[in-house]
Amino acid sequence: xxxxxxxxxxxxxxxxxxxxxxxxxxxxxxxxxxxxxxxxxxxxxxxxxxxxxxxxxxxxxxxxxxxxxxxxxxxxxxxxxxxxxxxxxxxxxxxxxxxxxxxxxxxxxxxxxxxxxxxxxxxxxxxxxxxxxxxxxxxxxxxxxxxxxxxxxxxxxxxxxxxxxxxxxxxxxxxxxxxxxxxxxxxxxxxxxxxxxxxxxxxxxxxxxxxxxxxxxxxxxxxxxxxxxxxxxxxxxxxxxxxxxxxxxxxxxxxxxxxxxxxxxxxxxxxxxxxxxxxxxxx
Amino acid sequence: xxxxxxxxxxxxxxxxxxxxxxxxxxxxxxxxxxxxxxxxxxxxxxxxxxxxxxxxxxxxxxxxxxxxxxxxxxxxxxxxxxxxxxxxxxxxxxxxxxxxxxxxxxxxxxxxxxxxxxxxxxxxxxxxxxxxxxxxxxxxxxxxxxxxxxxxxxxxxxxxxxxxxxxxxxxxxxxxxxxxxxxxxxxxxxxxxxxxxxxxxxxxxxxxxxxxxxxxxxxxxxxxxxxxxxxxxxxxxxxxxxxxxxxxxxxxxxxxxxxxxxxxxxxxxxxxxxxxxxxxxxx
Numbered sequence: 001x002x003x004x005x006x007x008x009x010x011x012x013x014x015x016x017x018x019x020x021x022x023x024x025x026x027x028x029x030x031x032x033x034x035x036x037x038x039x040x041x042x043x044x045x046x047x048x049x050x051x052x053x054x055x056x057x058x059x060x061x062x063x064x065x066x067x068x069x070x071x072x073x074x075x076x077x078x079x080x081x082x083x084x085x086x087x088x089x090x091x092x093x094x095x096x097x098x099x100x101x102x103x104x105x106x107x108x109x110x111x112x113x114x115x116x117x118x119x120x121x122x123x124x125x126x127x128x129x130x131x132x133x134x135x136x137x138x139x140x141x142x143x144x145x146x147x148x149x150x151x152x153x154x155x156x157x158x159x160x161x162x163x164x165x166x167x168x169x170x171x172x173x174x175x176x177x178x179x180x181x182x183x184x185x186x187x188x189x190x191x192x193x194x195x196x197x198x199x200x201x202x203x204x205x206x207x208x209x210x211x212x213x214x215x216x217x218x219x220x221x222x223x224x225x226x227x228x229x230x231x232x233x234x235x236x237x238x239x240x241x242x243x244x245x246x247x248x249x250x251x252x253x254x255x256x257x258x259x260x261x262x263x264x265x266x267x268x269x270x271x272x273x274x275x276x277x278x279x280x281x282x283x
Numbered sequence: 284x285x286x287x288x289x290x291x292x293x294x295x296x297x298x299x300x301x302x303x304x305x306x307x308x309x310x311x312x313x314x315x316x317x318x319x320x321x322x323x324x325x326x327x328x329x330x331x332x333x334x335x336x337x338x339x340x341x342x343x344x345x346x347x348x349x350x351x352x353x354x355x356x357x358x359x360x361x362x363x364x365x366x367x368x369x370x371x372x373x374x375x376x377x378x379x380x381x382x383x384x385x386x387x388x389x390x391x392x393x394x395x396x397x398x399x400x401x402x403x404x405x406x407x408x409x410x411x412x413x414x415x416x417x418x419x420x421x422x423x424x425x426x427x428x429x430x431x432x433x434x435x436x437x438x439x440x441x442x443x444x445x446x447x448x449x450x451x452x453x454x455x456x457x458x459x460x461x462x463x464x465x466x467x468x469x470x471x472x473x474x475x476x477x478x479x480x481x482x483x484x485x486x487x488x489x490x491x492x493x494x495x496x497x498x499x500x501x502x503x504x505x506x507x508x509x510x511x512x513x514x515x516x517x518x519x520x521x522x523x524x525x526x527x528x529x530x531x532x533x534x535x536x537x538x539x540x541x542x543x544x545x546x547x548x549x550x551x552x553x554x555x556x557x558x559x560x561x562x563x564x565x566x
Contacts, residue, residue: 162561196485278447
């Protein structure tokens with residue numbers, strides 16, 4: 001069943017999150033896997049397809065040299081070229097995470113690619129754990145990207161622990177924020193409850209009246225498990241796609257009316273959530 | 284059963300949220316009700332007691348004149364004097380919401396009162412709906428208050444829709460944020476799920492590694508229902524007290540080690556959530 005973000009949608013866009021299990025070091029196989037899932041999602045009508053963090057390289061690097069050997073350039077590298085060809089052939093947008101090689105440094109990055117080619121680059125701002133050994137912190141802020149369907153923001157995994165990220169995207173006009181992620185188990189997770197990552201996602205969708213599409217990975221890599229549970233949250237905060245399973249490769253889909261996220265920010269005669277902010281009080 | 288915020292607590296403080304049903308216009312009866320619940324909470328060992336928003340006046344005013352007639356001054360008014368006497372006699376801290384009369388204007392306010400007397404005043408920053416007809420927006424920012432148990436921040440109801448509020452309190456050193464509230468049903472609430480207000484509370488507790496104690500009201504006032512579900516969230520985000528019922532007057536309790544909230548902000552060798560912020564990227 002395909003979720004719907006708004007019953008009265010006039011121009012819905014079908015969004016897919018591809019939950020896959022990359023394997024570190026097997027770049028060719030990982031790119032083939034992304035191709036398989038991009039094709040499946042497109043066959044199911046997806047127009048915007050989100051892939052996990054670092055999904056062509058894998059995540060658990062043993063050294064900076066290994067990370068570097070699996071990284072490529074945004075402008076003409078193997079990963080983005082592969083996805084750009086597919087986006088053109090299938091007439092879709094792809095937001096996917098990859099290890100970006102830039103002169104002298106590496107970034108944990110995401111590319112936004114459309115039928116017309118590369119649209120933009122995001123570099124993970126908040127690095128988690130050993131990523132700090134391999135990657136430079138993102139230096140592009142939180143840009144948003146205009147598409148024919150609406151305005152898209154991007155963040156990666158731990159960025160979602162910072163409400164400032166979603167707020168910045170919303171204030172810049174994002175209606176949909178795409179989150180390539182590799183969520184890992186966290187201390188204090190109540191095993192009987194949904195993932196805290198999902199609760200953070202739901203709260204941020206609600207508090208900004210934005211859609212959020214988070215594509216997580218599954219599987220275990222060099223002893224590190226990942227938690228799956230990819231989620232598409234509607235602008236009221238509730239899931240409209242997923243959460244996906246904790247362990248299986250799968251695609252979640254939802255039809256979203258991106259304009260409605262913006263319209264719904266007016267809550268009553270007095271309140272519009274983004275305009276009600278009081279920066280004078282936040283210091 | 285009394286929840287615990289940390290199994291290894293060395294200096295826990297017992298926090299109570301009193302979920303009651305004030306009636307607009309019946310100030311004497313409302314103050315008596317707060318006295319009854321403060322006494323009950325103190326008998327159960329509570330040292331910090333949180334009361335709902337506007338709990339001496341009621342919430343649904345018909346006019347500014349009516350709101351004014353139910354308001355009193357922070358420094359020497361009936362409400363804060365009542366609570367100050369109880370705080371002294373019972374050796375407890377009280378954080379309670381009241382309509383504050385200030386020369387020429389009214390505020391939707393909360394008083395922080397200890398055994399030694401009045402400690403501080405908070406004025407709701409983000410006003411909801413018709414509150415805008417009766418109250419001035421808070422002009423004190425988000426102050427935090429040092430107590431013998433730890434540092435306390437305060438916000439009221441709709442303030443909780445702004446992650447900036449919790450972040451500001453945490454950055455100023457708050458370990459516990461008390462939230463007097465009158466949560467109302469919101470559009471888009473999934474009736475099968477916990478209240479979005481609780482999800483926002485859990486996400487904010489987790490993303491700042493703070494305790495949050497939200498005391499809601501119940502009942503229906505002039506046709507306006509309130510949703511109860513008072514909650515004490517631990518620093519990992521999960522409930523350690525409540526959520527309370529949606530309709531009944533009751534007290535929820537939890538033993539919290541406020542120091543642990545601060546210690547737990549270090550998540551691994553590289554990450555400490557408040558220090559990982561990147562204000563350069565939030566613009």
